[in-house]
Amino acid sequence: MGGYSSRFDPIRVDSSRFESIRVDSSRFEPIRVDSSRFESIRIDSNRFESIRGIFFNFSGWLFESGWLFESIRSDSSRFESIRVDSSRFEPIRADSSRFEPIRIDSNRFEPIRIDSNRFESIRIDSRHFFNFSGWLFESGWLFESIRSDSSRFESIRVDSSRFESIRADSSRFESIRIDSNRFEAFF
Known part of the structure; x- marks a missing residue:
């Protein structure tokens, strides 16, 4: 999922269906889900325009x-x-909670504190990452266990084309299989 030059076939989840996600070098077409609609997401080299709904990779x-x-x-x-520079995210504010600054060095996130729960240190092999509510996906990463107050994520092992199963206290996600442009079963 590292680049934006492939087409994602439909992604199916038990409670909702994602329609095709088309990606060219600079744009995602609209993404539809049963319970909500994502408006089109336009991407240039370093910017997202408005995003509606809860985005991609499960939380957002x-x-x-x-x-x-x-x-x-x-x-x-x-x-x-x-605002993002090469090594720091500025504070992120949401209506219901506040995310404190996230500091990044070349291969580690320092502890991330959230009002309602706390994520302990997340150690990552490489520096790039997607989203951060416990669901951090990128080929080639190895995540050690991620702990938060309300749930525990067992270690997520990633090779170049596959996520192994992800376990959390309140629910279980069966194995998520990824080839070059597709998620297989996810429940």
């Missing part, structure tokens, strides 16, 4: 160093501007 916020996010709006909360 796509981060990578060098990107500048303008305000991101979802149905239930509003995120203020997220």
Whole structure:
């Protein structure tokens, strides 16, 4: 999922269906889900335009160093501007909670504190990452166990094309299989 030059076939989840996600070098077409609709997401080299709904990768916020996010709006909360330089995210504010700054060095996130729960240190082999509510996906990463107050994620092992099963206290996600452009069963 590292680049934006492939087409994602439909992704099916028990409670909702994602329609095709088409990606060219600079744009995602609209993504439809049963319970909500994502407006089109336009991407240039370092910016997302408005995003509606809860985004991609299951909970939502796509981060990578060098990107500048303008305000991101979802149905239930509003995120203020997220400024990103090569090594730091500025504070992210949402209606229901506040995310403290996330510091990044070349291969480690320092502890991330959230009002309602706390994520302990997340150690990552490489520096790039997507979203951060416990669901951090990128080929080639190895995640050691991620702990938060309300749930525990067992270690997530990633090779170049596959996520092994992800276990959490309150629910179990069966194995998520990824080839070059597709998620297989996810429940």
